[in-house]
Amino acid sequence: MRFINIKAEVDPADYKAFAFPYKGVVFDMDGVLVDTEYLEQRYLEEYAIDSGLDVSDGERMALVGSSGADFYGAIVRWWDRAGVPLDIAGARASYAAYVKGEYTDNYQSVMNQGVPETLRALKEMGVKVALASSSSKKTIDKVLSDCKIAQLFDVVVSGEEFRQSKPNPEIYLHTLERLGLCADDCCCVEDSVPGITAGKAAGLTVLAKREERFGFSQDSADEIIDQIPDLLRRAEPAGV
CATH class of the missing domain: 3.40.50.1000 (HAD superfamily/HAD-like)
Structure with a gap:
């Protein structure tokens, strides 16, 4: 063979x-x-810390492989838990502003x-x-x-x-x-x-x-x- x-x-x-x-x-x-999952987790951790959100490692890692709706729905819940009302569009905008295309500018990398x-x-x-x-x-x-x-x-x-x-x-x-x-x-x-x-x-x-x-x-x-x-x-x- x-x-x-x-x-x-x-x-x-x-x-x-x-x-x-x-x-x-x-x-x-x-x-x-x-x-992308590894980078997403890294930025999500930093986003939560810098935003003053109390998010456990387990909560973040549970989002690996999730849909966009579940991902941004979780961010909405985290902000709601912190007493800040936010809808899905607001969650998308908030996270996108934080990541600033760090790895999404060219996925070939x-x-x-x-x-x-x-x-x-x-x-x-x-x-x-x-x-x-x-x-x-x-x-x-x-x-x-x-x-x-x-x-x-x-x-x-x-x-x-x-x-x-x-x-x-x-x-x-x-x-x-x-x-x-x-x-x-x-x-x-x-x-x-x-x-x-x-x-x-x-x-x-x-x-x-x-x-x-x-x-x-x-x-x-x-x-x-x-x-x-x-x-x-x-x-x-x-x-x-």
Whole structure:
């Protein structure tokens, strides 16, 4: 059997003669394609401290993988607890003014290792590739544009299209429908508890990109991978 050193840089052309065991792969975005969750937590902690808000580490970390509605809803609750009434729009404006585009100006600077190469390798093997993210469509478009990977996705779905995003499986069920594939034919790549829960509830094989900075468990995933290119370990020479 021929082996490819996926720890080195992936050459998508090496996968032309390989077959992948799934017809489709659905990727989460934050924490999987781009390492934004860590930066979000850092800025959120500083924002709470500088704003005089009493927020525990557990409250902050519970927002990893959450939708925008849940994220800004939590900020509204924190301000309300401090005796300051604030609506969702006010929470967005307050937090945006604090962060000042520190990492959102160019998401390519926080893109995880081997993402474009892995996506291209999957395409070489004839795999359909989708994105199902709890983030807003505006943010998703910015990330894909900055990272120059928009053209590599067959389907892109935002959690803002649904009443409830992850851990509700609806976003994954909708993505599968748009791909024209059943859950048994696909796997997804996640990192957070809400995402893993949503993927499992939709019947997908869930691969979790290892995340040990936030104190949550990824044990309910089917497999944990260290880097995005590790996904390609499942590929085998065609005809084997």
